[in-house]
Amino acid sequence: MKFKNTHKDHQVTDESIYQSRRKLIKAGLLGAAGLAASPAFSLTLPTTTDKNERFVIDEITREKDATTYNNFYEFGLSKSDPAENAHTLKTEPWTLEIGGLCEVQGKLDLQNLVNGINVEERIYRMRCVEAWSMIIPWMGFKLADLIKMCKPLSSAKYVYFETLYDPKQMPGQNGRSIPWPYREGLRMDEAMNELTLMAVGMYGKELPNQNGAPLRLVVPWKYGFKGIKSIVKMKFLDQQPVNSWQAIAPQEYGFYANVNPEVDHPRWSQATERRITGGFSLFNSRIDTQMFNGYGDYVADLYNGMDLTRYY
Template sequence: MKFKNTHKDHQITDESIYQSRRKLLKAGLIGTAGMLSSPNFALTLPKSEPNSKFVIDELTREQDATTYNNFYEFSLSKSGPSEKAGGLKTDPWSVEVGGLCEKQGTFDLEKLINQFQLEERIYRMRCVEAWSMVIPWNGFKLSDLIKYCKPLNSAKYLYFETLYDPKQMPGQNGRSIPWPYREGLRMDEAMNDLTLMAVGMYGKNLPNQNGAPLRLVTPWKYGFKGIKSIVKIQFMDKQPINSWQAIAPNEYGFYANVNPQVDHPRWSQATERRITGGFSLFNSRIDTQMFNGYGDYVADMYNGMDLRKNF
C-alpha cells in the first residue's frame, strides 16, 4: 500500500526544513498540522497544539530506527530485518476482524484507514534489552478502530496476530517462537489515547522491517508488545496469551509495562541506552522512567495492581 503524493516537487520538505520545524514545535511555536510532506507519503495531519504526551525530544536518526530492529520473522539479529524484509509484499493488505464485535469481516487496509484521522505522534520507545529510541510515528488511534467495530459489552481484551508466511518471512522457518506472532491488550489499554496503529514513521510509509504496513505502538510498554505486520484482530472476553509469555512466562508477562524496579531475570531494567546519533555501546546510560515517562496518562489503569506480579 502506498500513500498518494499530492505535492509538487517544490512543495516537498527536505530534511533540514523538517528538523527545523521540529525545533519550532518543541518551542511551542507551531502545531503538528504543517509538519508532514515527503515524496512517498502525503497525509493531512490534524491541527493541534503541541501536546506533552507526544514526547518532544532529540529524535533517533531514521537510519538507526530502520536498521536496528527486532523482527524475528526475518532474523534474530538487529541488522537482519532491514537486510531481509525488502521482499515482503504489503500491497494489497487485509486485516481480519472478528470475535465479540458487531462489525466484523476481512477489511482492505487502505480502505479501512480512510475511515480514521491520521496523526503524527513522537514517542519515546523502550526495548526490553535496555536500549531506547525517539520515533515520529504516523497512524490512527486504536480506539477509533475499536469504536468502528462496535465491540460487545463482553469484550474485555484485544488479540492481535502477525502474518504467517514463511516464504516471505524466512525467520518463520525456524523455531525461535511458535508462529504466528501473537499479542494482546486489555480493553482499557487498547482504548487509551496513546495507543496507536502505525502505518508510517518519519513522514513516510512504514518500512517492512519496522512492521509494514500496520503495527501496534504502545509507548509505555516494552518493545515486544509492538506487534508488527498485523493481519488479524479479535475481540475476546478472556486474556489472550502473547508469544513471549508463552515461551518464557518467568521473563515476559502479559502487561509489559516499563518498570525500572522489575529486572529481567538476565539483566537490569533500571537504566537504558538512548540511540539518537547512532548506536554504540559507549552511548551514555540514563535512568529508566516508570511507564517510560507516560505515567500521567496510563498509571490510573493499574491502580491496585501489583506491578511486580503483573509484569
C-alpha cells in the first residue's frame, strides 16, 4: 500500500467531499446485497484530515521509537522482531469481513471504507501492560461510524475482532505462544465511545506493518494488548467473547483491560510507567499511572457500579 503523506495541521475534511463519500457507501458499498470487495487497491489517505486536539497535549514519541519497539507476536516475541520481520505481510488487497448480529454483512474493501468515512488525526497516550507508554499521532476513523453502517441488531452486546491468520506471511504463527488467530472484543458501549478508533495510519503516513497495517484497533484507556492489529474480521455477538490473552492466562489478563494503577499485574506493579518520548531507555524517568490512562472524563461512566478490581 502507498499512503500519501498528508499530515496537515488544523484541516477539516470539506463537507461536500465527506457527504459524497457517505453517498458512495450508502449507494453501493453497503447495499442490501452486502459489502462488495474490489479485487485490488492502493490505499491512500484523504487529502485533508481533521486534527483532533481535544484528548491529549504532551510530547509525542519519536516515530523511530514507536515503529521499532512493538508487541506483535505474529512476527516474533522480542520488541524488535516486528520491525525486522513484518516485511513479509502483504497488505493489499485487504478486506474486512463483517458478520454476526447485524443487518449488513459481507466483505468490505478497505479503500472504499477509507474513501467513505471521516478520517482524522488523534494524538493518544498508549499504555502497555509492561509499564511503558508512548504518545502517538494516529490517523483513523471512529469505530462507532463503522458500527452504525453495519446496523447491529438490538441483541448485539459485543464486538469481536480477529487478526489475519497466515503463517506464511506471519511466521510467528508457526509457534504456539498464542492460540492463533489473535482475538479481541469490546462491549458495545465501549466500541461506540468517541475515543475508540480504527487506525489506518500514524505520523501522517500509512501504518507500518509492524504497527498493525493496514487496519488496527486503538482504545487509549485500555492496555495495549486490546489494540488488535491487521484486522480481517469483525462480528457482532450477544455473548462476551474470550480474547487471546484471557485464553492464555486468565489469572493475569481480563476482558476489560482498563488501565488501573490500583490493580497490579501478578508479576509487576502497574502504579507507574516509563514514558518513551525522546528515545527509549531503561533510565527514562517513571511517572505515576493515571486511572483509565487519563481518559476518565470520557469513559468512567461506562463502568459505574462495577468492581474494577474484579473486572480487570
